[in-house]
Amino acid sequence: MNNGIAAFAVSCTREPTTGAGTLQRERQLNRFLAEIERRALRIAEIAVRDRDEALDLVQDAMIKLVRSYGDRPHEEWTPLFYRILQNGIRDWHRRQKVRNRVMAWFGRPGARDEDYDAVAQAPDPLARTPEDELQADQAMQRLEAAVRTLPRRQREAFMLRTFEGLDVAGTAVAMGCSEGSVKTHCSRAMHTLREKLGDHW
Amino acid sequence: MNTPTKREGLEERAKQLFDGSVDDLDAAALSRLNRDRHAAVEALQGSRSAVRWSLWVPASGIAAAAIVMALVMRGPVDVGVDAGPMTASDFDILIDDESFEMLEELEFYSWLDAAGLEPGGNVG
Numbered sequence: 094m095n096n097g098i099a100a101f102a103v104s105c106t107r108e109p110t111t112g113a114g115t116l117q118r119e120r121q122l123n124r125f126l127a128e129i130e131r132r133a134l135r136i137a138e139i140a141v142r143d144r145d146e147a148l149d150l151v152q153d154a155m156i157k158l159v160r161s162y163g164d165r166p167h168e169e170w171t172p173l174f175y176r177i178l179q180n181g182i183r184d185w186h187r188r189q190k191v192r193n194r195v196m197a198w199f200g201r202p203g204a205r206d207e208d209y210d211a212v213a214q215a216p217d218p219l220a221r222t223p224e225d226e227l228q229a230d231q232a233m234q235r236l237e238a239a240v241r242t243l244p245r246r247q248r249e250a251f252m253l254r255t256f257e258g259l260d261v262a263g264t265a266v267a268m269g270c271s272e273g274s275v276k277t278h279c280s281r282a283m284h285t286l287r288e289k290l291g292d293h294w
Numbered sequence: 295m296n297t298p299t300k301r302e303g304l305e306e307r308a309k310q311l312f313d314g315s316v317d318d319l320d321a322a323a324l325s326r327l328n329r330d331r332h333a334a335v336e337a338l339q340g341s342r343s344a345v346r347w348s349l350w351v352p353a354s355g356i357a358a359a360a361i362v363m364a365l366v367m368r369g370p371v372d373v374g375v376d377a378g379p380m381t382a383s384d385f386d387i388l389i390d391d392e393s394f395e396m397l398e399e400l401e402f403y404s405w406l407d408a409a410g411l412e413p414g415g416n417v418g
Binding site: 131132155159160163232283286290 | 301304305308309311312314315319323324326327330331332333334335337338
């Protein structure tokens with residue numbers, strides 16, 4: 094087992110809190126969430142392709158982190174937060190899949206389980222006017238589109254490492270896998286993205 | 295001087311674009327995030343009081359269970375007589391002030407009952 098996960102796994106101690114400590118902890122949590130929330134929203138939005146759904150997922154992650162892990166040392170919050178968020182995203186995709194299965198049962202065409210990709214099927218939240226489209230950053234759109242085509246674990250690893258800037262150990266904690274797996278997922282993701290986006294992207 | 299590899303170049307570009315898209319988030323999204331964050335931090339207070347209650351409830355439950363277990367394990371006090379089922383009058387006797395004296399002489403009354411004697415009277 095890698096050192097990062099081992100160190101994280103044994104850290105089950107909760108920091109003692111007094112009245113003043115509670116106030117300080119609230120401030121720390123507020124600062125931490127303020128720093129992370131916007132990137133978390135974009136990561137969730139790229140994953141589920143829906144702004145409102147992404148906001149709900151981030152909100153859930155915030156509440157769960159505060160309630161369940163607010164007493165943990167603050168250096169553990171980032172991987173824990175993203176672990177909660179990634180679990181939320183995974184559950185969201187499962188629900189979408191079930192919903193799609195039910196819709197298929199009632200006759201909606203083109204919804205087979207194996208082929209269904211909730212991200213690819215969802216409406217584009219950035220449905221912009223032609224003028225906006227022209228002004229939008231096409232490179233980012235291409236990147237998002239390419240990231241969405243990645244298998245889930247590769248997508249998670251790539252976004253956590255590249256977008257959020259987590260190190261390998263933190264990403265492993267957030268994804269609930271080994272550091273070796275993170276490196277493998279990242280490497281494959283980069284390879285695929287380079288192929289899709291081209292050398293001159 | 296080291297030139298960035300293709301991979302590093304891709305990562306760097308992706309990161310820049312992502313950060314740009316984060317900076318471009320609209321006011322509505324930022325407002326919602328702000329509200330959600332404050333609500334989440336406020337939930338910390340609720341969770342603390344809930345934790346305090348949740349600690350007391352099982353603690354008192356365990357204490358009550360321990361007392362019951364102790365009574366069950368100990369069983370009825372063996373005073374050498376068949377006590378029979380307890381009735382309301384038994385409680386009256388126990389509550390009565392005089393009952394303390396009677397309890398001190400419990401062995402005597404047990405013997406009396408077994409022998410079929412009345413205090414100050416004769417056998418049978």
